Amino acid sequence: MRMQDVFDVRPLFGVLQPGESELVTFTFFGHANIVARVTAECHVQGGPTYKVVVTGEASCPSYQLDVEEIDWGLQAFNKVLKAEVTLRNTGVAEFTYVVPNSSTGTAANPLPGVPVVVPTKGSIAPGKEQVLEVYYLPGKPGVFCRTFQVQVAYLDPAEIFLKGEGTLPGTTKHLPRMLKENEEILQEEEENPQEEEMERRSRCRYEFQLTNKGRHLHQLYWSTAGFHNLRQSSCRPALGGTKSKGASQSPRPGHPVFKLQPLQIDLRPGQTVDMVLEVSSSTVKKPTDVLTLQYQPLSLKNTCSLPFSFVMDLEQPFQICNEDEQPLPADSMRKNFISASSFNPAYKKDLNSWVAERVLRMRIMEYPHKEQITVRGEVYFPNLHLETQAVDFGCIISDTEQELYMEMTKLQPTSCPLLLVIPDRQEGEHHKVFDVRPLFGVLQPGESELVTFTFFGHANIVARVTAQCHVQGGPTYKVVVTGEASCPSYQLDVEEIDWGLQAFNKVLKAEVTLRNTGVAEFTYVVPNSSTGTAANPLPGVPVVVPTKGSIAPGKEQVLEVYYLPGKPGVFCRTFQVQVAYLDPAEIFLKGEGTLPGTTKHLPRMLKENEEILQEEEENPQEEEMESDTLMMTMDNGLIANALPWRDFGPDNSADCGRLVERGLLVRCEMYDTDYMDHCD
Structure with missing residues (x-):
């Protein structure tokens, strides 16, 4: 890994005037489990090189919760319940935590059925802990089961389960052994000791050790298919929708439960930790329902005065049966009007619900007459x-x-x-x-x-x-x-904007195009964006519009840049564009702010200028004598009288200052280079 991917320093270069200070920013990118040390060098032009040692260490966050489930048992439904959960930092780096989707209620007045956790966020130093107070108001009688989450840094949130039963005031916390239902339950337990023994034998425990034999810190986080954080609880949050009265009695699918302690470990080189794996299963599997033939009596009545015989035809999954529910051969002739029909729900071998509809046809042998009856059967599986x-x-x-x-x-x-x-x-x-x-x-x-x-x-x-x-x-x-x-990929069409000479009180504008050259949509942001607006930017502070957004693959976004110099002189500024989590890219802005009316060339076309030029042509000897003069352009577009440099020397600085205050001294072209020793 390159050191520039670990540390960064800003600014990279600049100019300091005597007595001036500059704040240097060092940035450490904490890649997983890294220990870094570099030497930053500051080269001074014409001076020495200064060295600064920069060090940093990054470690994945590690924590421990003392409880995973809070069982309040039987409690008055109108009483505010309280419990405590301790969150401990078992790692080597300080981390922040937060309780997502925290309630709007308070500890003294929680909303019914909504847990309140105090505090909802904070930071914990290595080896320290934070006690989280949990308040809950059942709000109504009956069994309750709720959860809340605690998220440490960027890790997956951990869930804490709350359960209990709200009772009418006066209900005791002890089991009411004298109730008839409880007596029946106890009697069943006494009559089925083998089930209790089977459940006891279904639990096993395995102990082992883990040792880090490498040279780096390793963070271990255990998970397995279908069980988040290897957490077991006899109480789970209700699924979406309204829970019916009998929902708490519905059986859950039998499944093994694995429990590993500790759940997270930071193993340093040479460190050994004791692990405990518990496996238990208390659900006895029962066979599913067996699909058998379904029978429906079929009674026919002869409404004519003559006897006749008939033949009935019916397709699978239906069948014609006699009075004893025995199937009859196809196309058998009948004279008995009392029979039955059967339906085979196992006709289809899958477990999808299905509906069968067939036509029972009856042909009368002695007459050209036919009758038909619609037969319907339905099979429902949990679908x-x-x-x-x-x-x-x-x-x-x-x-x-x-x-x-x-x-x-x-x-x-x-x-x-x-x-x-x-x-x-x-x-x-x-x-x-x-x-x-x-x-x-x-x-x-x-x-x-x-x-x-x-x-x-x-x-x-x-x-x-x-x-x-x-x-x-x-x-x-x-x-x-x-x-x-x-990984996001992008391109900026410019890295530097040079406005050149511009009036210092004029709002400058430029455009920067940001293009998504990758295959994934990304978001971008302009960090530390100005509080000014495009129409009224703060002097010396760039305004970028828009400051954030998203760009689809192959698309681009034009960023409009506005800048007000605010004062005469050379300016150099930067702003940043950050794409996704990548390092920000810097755009440099430069130019020079001038007083209004300043031009890049002497205004030779003015009438007064023409007269001066004419005088110079007519009096070449005077031109030679006044070679040490200063030409000035004033804000009103006129040319000041040609004054010798000595008139604007140190002895006449007050006059020069007054001209500056009046906005008259705008542009100077020096012919006497010796005077530069006296000018800033």
């Missing part, structure tokens, strides 16, 4: 409607994240637990590229859920995976997720 079968992120900027959303809706009149999975290894990549939330839940009939797909745009990656949604008792739905990340 979903997905808004799309492909999620395409397109091309995004490298090292950024993007979210897209997809809605899925429960169709049939039965609730369905579901599980969303994205494979860990995606097209040969060993780092996390895609994520999906929520990972599991229960959808009630007609209820919808907004699924969030996240694409982590690692540098120059093209990824394609198939996300699977497993519905308990139903089919597995597949969604193709694709994304591409590319």
Whole structure:
């Protein structure tokens, strides 16, 4: 890695007058796990070279939460509950934290059903900790389950689960053992000790050690497919939509739970840490419903006075049966008007809901007459409607994240637990590229859920995976997720704007074109933009319009630059344009502000000038005598009388000053070079 990619210094050059100071800015780009040391040199023209040692170290943030779940148990629904969560900095660098989407309520008066966390943001030094106070008001009787998040630096937010039950005032915190329902539960537990033993045996624990045998700091962060942060909780946030009264009783899909402690580690060279892996599964899987033949009685009545025989024809998945529900051979002749029809719901082998509609045809053998009856059968599995079968992120900027959303809706009149999975290894990549939330839940009939797909745009990656949604008792739905990340690339048509000689009180204008030469759309910004406007810029401060925006691939944006010198003299300014996260590019502005009416050449065409020239031609000897004179152009366009330099020398500086104050002394052309020793 080049040192210019780690450190930067501004300004790179300049001129200092005697006694003048300049603030030098050093910038450190903290790439992951880097220790850097360089020597910056300042070369003075005609003087010595000064050296400044610049050092810096960057480390990934590491933290620990003392709790992952707060269980308040039984509490009065109108009581404000309080708990504490301790956030500790276990790394070597100070980090900031924030509680996203914090409530507008206060600790003394929280909104019902919305947690309040105090403080909502701050910074924690290495080895220090911050106690977060959590306040919650249930607001109504019943079981509650909520979450809030704590985000450290740029890491994924950690979730803290809150649960309990709001009761009417006076309810005790102890289990009401004397209630009939509780007695029945205890009786069931006593009658089924083998299930308790099975659950106990389904838990296992494995201890091991990790040692860093390398020479660099390593940060380890554990994750596994389908379980965010390896966190287990018996309480999960409700999915989108209104939760029905019986929703809390709906079974969740059985799944193993892995718990690894600690979740994050900063391992220094030679350091060893003890790890504990716990695996548990308390869900006993039950067989799904078996689809069997469904029967419906079929009764026919002869309304004529003569007997007749008939033949009935019916296609699969339906069949004609006798009174004993036994299938009859096709085209069999019948005289018995009492029979039945059967429907085979297992006719189709998949788990998609389907509807069959056939026509039962009956031919009377003795007469040219036919009858027909419509037969209909419906099979319902837990099915979903997905808004799309492909999620395409397109091309995004490298090292950024993007979210897209997809809605899925429960169709049939039965609730369905579901599980969303994205494979860990995606097209040969060993780092996390895609994520999906929520990972599991229960959808009630007609209820919808907004699924969030996240694409982590690692540098120059093209990824394609198939996300699977497993519905308990139903089919597995597949969604193709694709994304591409590319480093931003741009081009500026100019790097320097030279306005030359301009009136100091005139607003100058120029244009700079910023073009997107890459394959991903990017955003740009003009840092430290001026508070002035294009029509009224602050003197000496450039105004750029617009100051921010986004540019699609192959497109361009014209930036208008306005500048007011504000005073006579040479000026040199810069402004920056930053594209995405890249280093800002600098545009240099230069020129010279002059007093109004100043021209680049002597105004020879003025009448007075013509007379002077004529006099010079007529009196060449006087021209030789006055070779040490000064020609001045005044703001009224006239030529001042030719005055000897001695008249504007140090002895007559007051007269010169008065001319300057009146705006008369504008441009000087020196013929006596010896006088330069007396001029600034």
